[in-house]
Amino acid sequence: MASAIDTQKEIQKLSIDGGSHIDTSIDELDDDEIIEGINFVNYRDESQIESVMRLVGRDLSEPYSVFTYRYFLHRFPQLCIFAVPSEDKSENVEPIGCVVCKIDPEDNDDVATINEAGGGSSSTPPDVEKEARLCGYIGMLAVDTSYRRSGIGFALVKRAVRRMKDLGCSSVILETEVSNKAAMKLYEERFGFMREEFLSRYYLNNGDAYRLRLWLK
């Protein structure tokens, strides 16, 4: 069983070496991850932060500071994936979709509390309880309005979840606004994320949220 300190060291290592041991060019893809006319590419460098901010910022109910973006992108560059139109061959091609994630140590208290309260515990494998584990976190996901409903959001999340699993995560969590029907359907119906917690007035606009979790086998 990994200790919390081991887990922290592991995360530090992942963020320092950028997960470079993962050869993202050989991600094994399912058919539903291949979208005609769209390429999926990895975050490259700081010059792309503005693109991410533009894309993600349009739909946010509260703005993130540039430091938040930097935190995610600098520490976990391998967990920022862009969707770009394949006909655009320029080096600074503007992404039309992106997913941005990170990895944290599992919050064991949360898991224990959920299990004791009986909420959402049916999906919690017993061997995960009270063990120091890595937990993936989807921080940002956005697809440009004119490219929506063609499978890009799904393909981005699927790639990100696979990478977090490859990096040793036992689950992936995220928060989404209760009123965000598109995101709720995407995560719950297409991926099987479970509602773990209701977060009353979680956002600055007073919007309620759910914390959703997907256990990875």
Ligand SMILES: CC(C)(COP(=O)(O)OP(=O)(O)OC[C@H]1O[C@@H](n2cnc3c(N)ncnc32)[C@H](O)[C@@H]1OP(=O)(O)O)[C@@H](O)C(=O)NCCC(=O)NCCS
């Ligand atoms: C959520 C979002 C990323 C989905 O991107 P997308 O590329 O349009 O999604 P996909 O085409 O891959 O759809 C995948 C699934 O999501 C759900 N979905 C997506 N858009 C939907 C909509 N408008 N209404 C209902 N369900 C929707 C469906 O379950 C869909 O599967 P289906 O096509 O088999 O029905 C996109 O709507 C978006 O950028 N929204 C604004 C930002 C946002 O809300 N991000 C999530 C924050 S947690």
